[in-house]
Amino acid sequence: MNHARWKLAREKALAEGYVEPPEAAAERAEIRLAMAFAKAVYDRRTELGLSQAEVAERSGLTQAKISRIEGAGSVPTLPLLRRLALAMNASLNIALDADREEVTFIAHPAA
Numbered sequence: 001m002n003h004a005r006w007k008l009a010r011e012k013a014l015a016e017g018y019v020e021p022p023e024a025a026a027e028r029a030e031i032r033l034a035m036a037f038a039k040a041v042y043d044r045r046t047e048l049g050l051s052q053a054e055v056a057e058r059s060g061l062t063q064a065k066i067s068r069i070e071g072a073g074s075v076p077t078l079p080l081l082r083r084l085a086l087a088m089n090a091s092l093n094i095a096l097d098a099d100r101e102e103v104t105f106i107a108h109p110a111a
Helices: 003-015 022-048 052-059 063-070 078-087
Strands: 090-096 101-107
Touching (some): 022 063, 022 090, 052 063
């Protein structure tokens, strides 16, 4: 089953009066945030033309850790977020609402 079908099934169930348990909604929100962060890291890295190994070297992490982050398989700590932002010469902005997560890297101006 592809992701589009999952979304349609969930929307159909909600339309029929199904109420999702709070734990499931919270877990889905965490997954959305991890995926938004993963996409932001990947997008910034590719914008800079860097490999995962190069970002790892710049940030003092391993290439495997960068891979897990980009695969949404790792929950970063605040110090790790800072290291990644510095390694990619950018500021990290995270906006969180009840139903929306937005993660962006804003490039620092060239010196």
